[in-house]
Amino acid sequence: MADYSEKKVGKQTVRLEKQPRIIATTSIVGPKEGRGNFRSYYDIILKDDTNGEDSFEKAESSMMYDAIADTIKKANLSESDIDYLCAGDLLNQISSSNFAARDVSIPFIGLYGACSTMSESLSIASLIMDGGFAKYAIAATSSHFSSAERQFRFPLEFGSQRVLTSQWTVTGSGAVLLALDGDFPKVTHVTIGKVKDYGIKDANNMGAAMAPAAVDTMYMHFKDTGRDPSYYDLIATGDLGKVGRDITQKLLKEYGYDLSKNYMDCGEQMYDANESNVCAGASGCGCSAVTFCGYIYKKMMKRELNRILLISTGALMSTTTSQQGESIPGIAHAVAVEF
Amino acid sequence: MADYSEKKVGKQTVRLEKQPRIIATTSIVGPKEGRGNFRSYYDIILKDDTNGEDSFEKAESSMMYDAIADTIKKANLSESDIDYLCAGDLLNQISSSNFAARDVSIPFIGLYGACSTMSESLSIASLIMDGGFAKYAIAATSSHFSSAERQFRFPLEFGSQRVLTSQWTVTGSGAVLLALDGDFPKVTHVTIGKVKDYGIKDANNMGAAMAPAAVDTMYMHFKDTGRDPSYYDLIATGDLGKVGRDITQKLLKEYGYDLSKNYMDCGEQMYDANESNVCAGASGCGCSAVTFCGYIYKKMMKRELNRILLISTGALMSTTTSQQGESIPGIAHAVAVEF
Numbered sequence: 001m002a003d004y005s006e007k008k009v010g011k012q013t014v015r016l017e018k019q020p021r022i023i024a025t026t027s028i029v030g031p032k033e034g035r036g037n038f039r040s041y042y043d044i045i046l047k048d049d050t051n052g053e054d055s056f057e058k059a060e061s062s063m064m065y066d067a068i069a070d071t072i073k074k075a076n077l078s079e080s081d082i083d084y085l086c087a088g089d090l091l092n093q094i095s096s097s098n099f100a101a102r103d104v105s106i107p108f109i110g111l112y113g114a115c116s117t118m119s120e121s122l123s124i125a126s127l128i129m130d131g132g133f134a135k136y137a138i139a140a141t142s143s144h145f146s147s148a149e150r151q152f153r154f155p156l157e158f159g160s161q162r163v164l165t166s167q168w169t170v171t172g173s174g175a176v177l178l179a180l181d182g183d184f185p186k187v188t189h190v191t192i193g194k195v196k197d198y199g200i201k202d203a204n205n206m207g208a209a210m211a212p213a214a215v216d217t218m219y220m221h222f223k224d225t226g227r228d229p230s231y232y233d234l235i236a237t238g239d240l241g242k243v244g245r246d247i248t249q250k251l252l253k254e255y256g257y258d259l260s261k262n263y264m265d266c267g268e269q270m271y272d273a274n275e276s277n278v279c280a281g282a283s284g285c286g287c288s289a290v291t292f293c294g295y296i297y298k299k300m301m302k303r304e305l306n307r308i309l310l311i312s313t314g315a316l317m318s319t320t321t322s323q324q325g326e327s328i329p330g331i332a333h334a335v336a337v338e339f
Numbered sequence: 340m341a342d343y344s345e346k347k348v349g350k351q352t353v354r355l356e357k358q359p360r361i362i363a364t365t366s367i368v369g370p371k372e373g374r375g376n377f378r379s380y381y382d383i384i385l386k387d388d389t390n391g392e393d394s395f396e397k398a399e400s401s402m403m404y405d406a407i408a409d410t411i412k413k414a415n416l417s418e419s420d421i422d423y424l425c426a427g428d429l430l431n432q433i434s435s436s437n438f439a440a441r442d443v444s445i446p447f448i449g450l451y452g453a454c455s456t457m458s459e460s461l462s463i464a465s466l467i468m469d470g471g472f473a474k475y476a477i478a479a480t481s482s483h484f485s486s487a488e489r490q491f492r493f494p495l496e497f498g499s500q501r502v503l504t505s506q507w508t509v510t511g512s513g514a515v516l517l518a519l520d521g522d523f524p525k526v527t528h529v530t531i532g533k534v535k536d537y538g539i540k541d542a543n544n545m546g547a548a549m550a551p552a553a554v555d556t557m558y559m560h561f562k563d564t565g566r567d568p569s570y571y572d573l574i575a576t577g578d579l580g581k582v583g584r585d586i587t588q589k590l591l592k593e594y595g596y597d598l599s600k601n602y603m604d605c606g607e608q609m610y611d612a613n614e615s616n617v618c619a620g621a622s623g624c625g626c627s628a629v630t631f632c633g634y635i636y637k638k639m640m641k642r643e644l645n646r647i648l649l650i651s652t653g654a655l656m657s658t659t660t661s662q663q664g665e666s667i668p669g670i671a672h673a674v675a676v677e678f
Contacts, residue, residue: 007471008422012446014472055663083347084531092431093657094451098534102655102668107351107531109463110655110670112433112451124448124463131470132346133353151659192423192446195437316437316449318430320490324394329441331449 007130010224012191013334019186020129020137020178022337024074025293026067030145030171033282033290036271041294043070049146049171057091060144060173064089064100067175067293068140075136075177082106082177083134086121088113089142089285090169091151096142106138115210115239116193116314117141118289119333122176126187126335129178142173143284152203152319165205167241167267167283174289176297185300189225189336193217195316197329203322207244207267207280210313213330214240215251218311221334222257229257233305236296237332238288238312239267241280266291288312300339307338346469349563352530352673359468359476360523361676362516363413364632365406369484369510372621372629375610380633382409388485388510396434399483399512403428403439406514406632407479414475414516421445421516422473425460427452428481428624429508430490435481445477453653454549454578455532456480457628458672461515461649465526465674468517481512482623491542491658504544506580506606506622513628515636524639528564528675532556534655536668542661545654546583546606546619552669553579553652554590560648560673561596568596572644575635577627577651577671578606580619605630627651639678646677 009015027042034045044066051066053059064087072079085104088111089096101108113120121139128134146156148169154160178187196216200209214237222229229235229252240248245265252259270282270291292310299305317328348354366381373384383405390405392398403426411418424443427450428435440447452459460478467473485495487508493499517526535555539548553576561568568574568591579587584604591598609621609630631649638644656667 008473017471057659057663088449088451090432091657092659093429093453093655095655095657095660098655098668098670099660099665102534102536105533108534108670109459109531110427110451112427112449114432120448127467127470127472131466131472133466133470134347192448194444195441195447197441316432316434316441318432318434320396320431321434321438324396326438329437331437331447 012220013224014190016126016130016188018130018180019188020126021182021184021186022176023179023182023184024071024177025297026070026175027290027294028063028067028173029290033170033172033270037269038291038295041298042290056144056146057095060142060147061096061099063173064096064140064142065103067173068100068104068138071175071177077136079105082136082138084109084128084137086111086125087140088117088121090114090148113331114314114316115283115285115287116312116331116333117285118174118292119310119312119335122335123190123192123333125178126190135180137178138175140175141285141289143169143286144171145169148284162277162279163204164279165243166279167206167239167281168278169284170282170286172286172290174293176293185337185339187335188338191217191221191334193332195329195331197327199327201327203317205243206283206315207241208247209315209328210240210330211244211247213332214248214311214313217332217334218252219255229259232262232307232309234308235259235263236310237265239283240265240313241267243280310335351559352528352563354528355465355469355526357469357519358525358527359465359517360521360525362518362521362523363410364636365409365514366629366633367402367406367512368629372509372511372609376608377630377634380637381629395483395485396430399481399486400435400438402512403435403479403481404442406512407439407443407477410514410516416475418443418445421475421477423448423467423476425450425464426479427456427460429453429487452670453655454622454624455651455653455670455672456624457513457631458649458651458674461674462529462531462672464517465529474519476517477514479514480624480628482508482625483510484508487623501616501618502543503618504582505618506545506578506620507617508623509621509625511625511629513632515632524676524678526674527677530556530560530673532671534668534670536666538666540666542656544582545622546580547586548654548667549579549652549669550583550586552671553587553650556650556671556673557591558594568598571601571646571648573647574598574602575649576604578622579604579652580606582619649674
């Protein structure tokens with residue numbers, strides 16, 4: 001039996017022994033994302049972002065349910081085969097996840113990591129699999145532009161003008177199914193991040209608020225594993241957008257890690273260049289979720305990518321803490337997926 | 340190395356191999372809880388529920404920080420020794436936990452399970468310890484009457500009248516420190532619950548909303564382990580209150596499990612009988628947290644209790660879903676702690 005020191009690598013990273021396999025994923029997006037750069041990789045592109053529901057919150061929850069159900073189907077499994085569902089989202093009390101979990105009969109671990117949730121849920125599901133507690137586990141998350149906008153910012157009817165550093169919350173959900181064997185991409189390393197806060201208070205500049213957390217987690221991952229960024233075919237942060245991606249790349253350069261060749265930010269790349277109003281790029285839990293479950297996973301399955309590092313990034317603000325004058329803490333978790 | 344089937348017991352329960360030890364706990368409560376039935380077991384009873392902060396939200400977060408910091412100190416460790424902090428709370432975007440985590444330099448796993456968070460965080464921390472990923476991990480949670488009341492119900496200034504089935508959110512925080520060895524209570528089994536919803540829509544009757552989840556998780560735990568309730572010296576649900584405790588006991592009786600001898604609900608027992616306004620009892624993440632970290636843990640350390648089962652219970656409602664006509668889903672996770 002492996003003891004503590006065998007799985008720990010360096011200070012903050014763990015190396016998985018069983019290396020859970022990602023045997024299926026599903027990505028569902030709204031119409032705007034469906035016109036974006038990764039459009040040919042999504043499983044489902046909705047024509048109507050209500051997904052047939054009568055509120056945006058119910059729409060978001062139903063998208064997560066669909067992503068989970070479709071992923072189980074793809075693997076020819078049923079709900080009762082799945083040992084754990086690890087999921088979270090942006091809405092107060094993670095209601096999208098709770099209500100999606102209500103409709104599936106799977107033991108449920110509710111998470112909150114803001115837009116870092118895809119790598120958080122994938123991390124927790126992977127640790128549980130690797131620890132010998134499960135045969136199958138699902139990691140999932142979602143976000144919806146319209147439910148997030150009215151919760152965190154302004155009523156949609158207000159039609160507020162957007163500043164250039166702002167980001168557009170992705171309408172989308174992604175689900176990942178882990179199993180113990182098979183010739184599929186494996187989760188090999190997990191680096192759980194610390195909360196970092198450099199004092200940014202501008203809720204319209206979340207890229208800058210999250211960048212220090214992304215930098216810290218990536219720095220720890222590279223240092224712990226002894227890997228250089230060039231080890232990976234692709235390094236993808238979640239939703240730093242143009243502003244946060246630029247800061248992250250510069251700061252890591254100062255630490256001696258060059259991201260210039262194989263690094264993208266899912267938020268920066270998501271939308272078509274002609275798409276209106278997206279400003280610094282995409283954000284939301286769904287951003288890295290649908291990019292990972294769509295573009296990245298499908299590229300891996302075609303062996304066009306063999307080693308990737310996913311670092312979903314979360315801005316841990318709430319309207320209450322912002323109104324009370326607090327700055328915006330950030331967090332980022334890194335998951336290495338390899339053939 | 341243990342494979343999947345060795346740690347799984349029955350359908351929904353896992354048996355831990357390393358059996359992480361609870362080497363220290365801290366319980367901090369407000370003045371009302373400090374007058375309650377478990378008053379002699381709390382570590383810190385605040386004279387002022389603001390804890391020196393200028394908002395109730397900041398007060399709650401500072402209580403969680405204090406609980407974490409004190410627990411680390413009790414074990415003669417420092418922050419850098421702790422591999423993971425698993426925490427969550429009731430506030431939107433779990434802001435109490437995020438801001439407490441910002442002030443400690445520990446990799447952070449944010450959770451949301453409403454009032455089930457003590458057994459959720461303890462479960463996740465235990466699985467991570469048992470999986471060989473950590474030497475030390477902390478599980479923590481908090482709630483605060485005044486931050487919860489104004490978020491979920493009414494402005495405090497409104498002075499709303501309380502109905503008899505309503506419960507009083509505990510002002511308190513609990514933190515648990517897990518290690519790999521020592522003569523301390525051990526976490527032996529974890530049963531992660533499913534979301535259950537029997538259609539209750541009354542936000543003032545959360546005991547009834549959560550009872551089905553408590554019943555389902557306990558039933559699965561007893562069935563999976565082959566244990567009868569009499570195996571435990573104490574079975575404690577989180578915050579079902581008088582109404583939910585009664586429903587739970589009756590329903591489990593129908594399933595053939597008799598809880599009449601060794602079962603209590605932390606919420607029902609928390610406050611002194613003469614305390615005003617508490618109606619059906621206490622609730623909140625802090626309820627089972629401070630009862631576990633105070634009364635239960637200290638009784639275990641004196642060997643007055645040797646085998647306990649903690650089932651914290653959560654009502655997964657949000658104001659948005661309630662306003663949209665949704666019912667209140669519930670969840671409960673069970674953790675067995677034994678000498």
